Each structure stands twice: as C-alpha cells, then as structure tokens.
Amino acid sequence: MGEVAQRLLKFLEWASSEKVEHDPEWPSPCEILPPDNNGMITWQPVAMNPPPKFEGILLHPSLKEFYGSFWGGTLEAxxxxxxxxxxxxxxxxxxxxxxxxxxxxxxxxxxxxxANTDSELYFGVDNITGEVWLCEPGYPPIRQVSQSLAEFLTAIS
Structure with a gap:
C-alpha cells in the first residue's frame, strides 16, 4: 500500500466513527447494516478490489492511488x-x-x-507534478499548498 493510500485509510477509519444517514437508493460496500431506529448506519472503508484501471485517462500516480484504493464516506477535515x-x-x-x-x-x-472547501474554491492535484493547489473553477490555480498529495493528507486534521 502506497503512502497516499495509507494516509487516506487513516482518515477513512477516523471518519467512519461518525454515523451517516442510510439511503436505500444509494447503497455502498461500506455500509454496516441494518440502520438504527433513527435510520443511521455505521460504515467502514472497503478496499476497491480489483482497483479501477482508469482506462483512457492519464492520471498522476498519487491520484490513481487516492481515487482507486478505497470505497468510503466524505471526510471532513x-x-x-x-x-x-x-x-x-x-x-x-x-x-x-x-x-x-x-x-x-x-x-x-x-x-x-x-477536496472541497466552504467556498467555491477547491484543492486540486497538478496532473503532471503531483503538487496540490488551491483552485477556483475556471481560473488558473491560486497558490500551491503542498508538494504532494501525501504531504497534503498529512497536513490536514
């Protein structure tokens, strides 16, 4: 398991302690059923097996690892x-x-x-260099925030 996947798994395991609302129309391999009396479920990260191939898309290895390692919930940090x-x-x-x-x-x-922010800004990975940037949709990246996705995942809390 690579560095990005290890850090992602750590966050997923931490986030999975929070229950989420069960939606029978939106099932996931992560769900631990049945829902409680309030319609809430616990979940756990699940390895994507086999991992997706991302055919026809040239992606930086850190992005393949981030998006192709685990099923999971949204992570607030x-x-x-x-x-x-x-x-x-x-x-x-x-x-x-x-x-x-x-x-x-x-x-x-x-x-x-x-990753999203509270505003229209987002964090994105440069597909060539692997650097993480703060971005605004439709505009050039605003500023570099990290040398790598693994470093970015280490810096968030």
Missing part, C-alpha cells in the same frame, strides 16, 4: 483554518461521477479535484 471535504467514492455510481469530473479537469488541463 481542516487545512490552514479552512474546512475541507475530501471526496472519496461511496459506490460505483459515485465513482463514475468522480471519473467524469476527473475527465473534465484533464481535458482543460486544470488541477484534478480532491
């Missing part, structure tokens, strides 16, 4: 005082949506989305 929501696929349909977003970013040579 903080980076330099900014709220961060790391985006991990919950199920196949969610993964397909993420893949579409990745394709859009690759097609316009923009950093590949890995």
């Amino acid at each position: 903080e980076y330099s005082g900014e709220s961060v929501l790391l985006r991990v696929a919950w199920n196949d349909e969610d993964f397909n949506r993420i893949t579409q977003i990745i394709n859009e970013h690759v097609s316009v040579n923009m950093p590949i989305f890995v």
